[in-house]
Amino acid sequence: MMNLGPLIISFFRNYLANQKGYSPNTIASYSDCIRLLLNYACECIGVSFDKLDVERIGEQLILEFLDHLEQDRGNAPKTRNQRLGTIKTFFRFLALQEPMLTAVCERVCAISAKKTEHKVIATLDNDEVKEILGMVNPETLQGARDQTLFMMLYNTGARVQELIGLDVSNLRMETPMQVLLTGKGRKQRIVPLYEETIVAIQHYLKLREQAKIEQDALFLNSRGKRITRFGIDYIVSKYAKLAAKKCPSLVDKDVTPHTYRHTTALHMIQSGIDIFVIKEWLGHADIKTTSLYIDIDIEMKRKALEACPSPTVPRTGVPENLHWHDPSVLNFLKGLSRQAALC
Numbered sequence: 001m002m003n004l005g006p007l008i009i010s011f012f013r014n015y016l017a018n019q020k021g022y023s024p025n026t027i028a029s030y031s032d033c034i035r036l037l038l039n040y041a042c043e044c045i046g047v048s049f050d051k052l053d054v055e056r057i058g059e060q061l062i063l064e065f066l067d068h069l070e071q072d073r074g075n076a077p078k079t080r081n082q083r084l085g086t087i088k089t090f091f092r093f094l095a096l097q098e099p100m101l102t103a104v105c106e107r108v109c110a111i112s113a114k115k116t117e118h119k120v121i122a123t124l125d126n127d128e129v130k131e132i133l134g135m136v137n138p139e140t141l142q143g144a145r146d147q148t149l150f151m152m153l154y155n156t157g158a159r160v161q162e163l164i165g166l167d168v169s170n171l172r173m174e175t176p177m178q179v180l181l182t183g184k185g186r187k188q189r190i191v192p193l194y195e196e197t198i199v200a201i202q203h204y205l206k207l208r209e210q211a212k213i214e215q216d217a218l219f220l221n222s223r224g225k226r227i228t229r230f231g232i233d234y235i236v237s238k239y240a241k242l243a244a245k246k247c248p249s250l251v252d253k254d255v256t257p258h259t260y261r262h263t264t265a266l267h268m269i270q271s272g273i274d275i276f277v278i279k280e281w282l283g284h285a286d287i288k289t290t291s292l293y294i295d296i297d298i299e300m301k302r303k304a305l306e307a308c309p310s311p312t313v314p315r316t317g318v319p320e321n322l323h324w325h326d327p328s329v330l331n332f333l334k335g336l337s338r339q340a341a342l343c
Contacts, residue, residue, distance in 0.1 A: 004054055008034065011093050021185050025161060033086040040065045054094065059107045062087060066114075081113040121292070122253060123263045129154060131247040132255070135239045141211055142222065144204040146235055149219060151197040152179075153236075153257060157264030157282050158191075159183065160229050160257045167216040168205065173198050183283040191281060232257050265293045 016022045016030060041057050042049055044064070062084075069075040069083060088109045095105035124132075133150050137143040152163060162181045170180040177193040201218075208215075217226040233256065240255035253259075261282065268278045279290040 004038075004049075004052060007054075007094060007097055010097070011090060015093055023161075023184065023186055026184070029082075030086050030089075033083045034090060036069075036083075037062070037065055037087060040068060054101065055104055057108075058104060059111055062108055062111060066111075077114045077116045081116065084111060084113055121262045122255075122259050123266045124253075124255070124259060125249075126267075128243070128247060128250055128253075129263065131243040131250065132239050135242040138200070138203060141204075141207045144200070144207050145219060146239065148197075148200045148204045149232065149235060150239070150260075151194075151200045153260035154264055155194050155197045156181065156191045157261045159261065159283075160232050162283075163219060163232065163257075164227060164229060166218045168218050169216055171201065171218070173202065181283065184285070187283065189280060189283050236260075262293070265290070269293045 011034075012027060012031065016027050022030075037057070038049060038052065041061060042052055044061060045052065045056055066080050066084060069080050070077065075083070088111075091101075091105040091108045095102045133147070136147045136150065138147040149163070152158065152166075156162075156179060158166075158181055162183055165182055166179070171193075172178045172180075177195065177198050178190050179193055180188055180190055182188050208220075213220065213224060215224065215226075219227040219232070221227045221231050236255060236257050236259075240250060240253070244250035244253075265278055265282055268281070269275070275287065275290055275294065278293070279287050282290065284290045
């Protein structure tokens with residue numbers, strides 16, 4: 001029987017942390033998944049962890065574990081797929097370390113992800129962004145912090161974790177005005193800042209100085225400690241609900257910090273900024289992720305076009321005399337067919 005303990009320690013310490021350079025949050029997520037899987041396997045097989053044989057954790061047990069996540073723990077299909085991805089990474093590592101496990105690992109890695117619903121990414125329009133920001137009172141210390149937070153969210157399109165870890169020392173407030181963000185996998189990128197964002201930051205830091213607050217962390221909670229993910233979620237939700245009282249379009253929107261990231265990307269696409277610039281701005285690893293916002297923009301334009309039909313076309317349908325015929329195009333297509341037949 002193969003001892004799993006050293007392999008698991010090596011997976012987290014050597015592979016994820018040292019080789020892949022994953023952040024503590026990502027490693028913690030991997031840890032939760034593997035711990036849940038091992039506990040489930042021990043319970044199903046009826047053995048303690050020190051007697052657990054990795055070869056008995058096959059594809060069938062993992063499929064049952066994934067069902068357990070959905071049915072008993074209430075995980076969404078998307079979370080289930082994320083857990084499956086973690087498990088596959090772990091088993092690929094096992095196959096490299098112990099070639100005798102290759103067959104088992106191949107079967108596990110062949111498990112397909114579950115199909116999930118494709119939901120339209122929620123974004124804000126310019127008026128909604130302004131309405132939410134308008135709810136903030138920047139004359140108080142917390143209000144100045146919240147104003148700076150919203151400005152940074154929209155200006156940079158940063159992830160929540162990037163703002164949580166942001167220090168004052170990461171800011172450059174003279175020309176060229178910019179911020180150094182540390183994203184997934186500890187990858188760093190520099191994002192330019194608007195002059196308005198710099199003004200908001202300077203106002204916030206001035207109020208902090210008057211309150212004799214000495215902290216390098218940019219965003220602090222009411223106790224003077226570095227703000228948490230929950231704290232940022234609460235701030236965004238609070239002001240969005242306040243703004244919804246004046247802005248009806250916000251009533252049915254679930255506005256989160258990540259909504260601002262989507263909004264930044266979409267507004268940049270709509271402004272004609274090159275997609276590769278946006279990719280670097282947001283810190284996307286793959287251009288395919290950035291290209292999703294092009295699809296969103298096209299979908300929004302399509303819906304707008306449907307809502308405003310051509311004045312020559314009645315709403316009941318297209319008249320027969322408006323059907324499009326172009327002999328030159330038909331001849332072109334026929335020509336292609338003839339060329340293909342000759343090849």
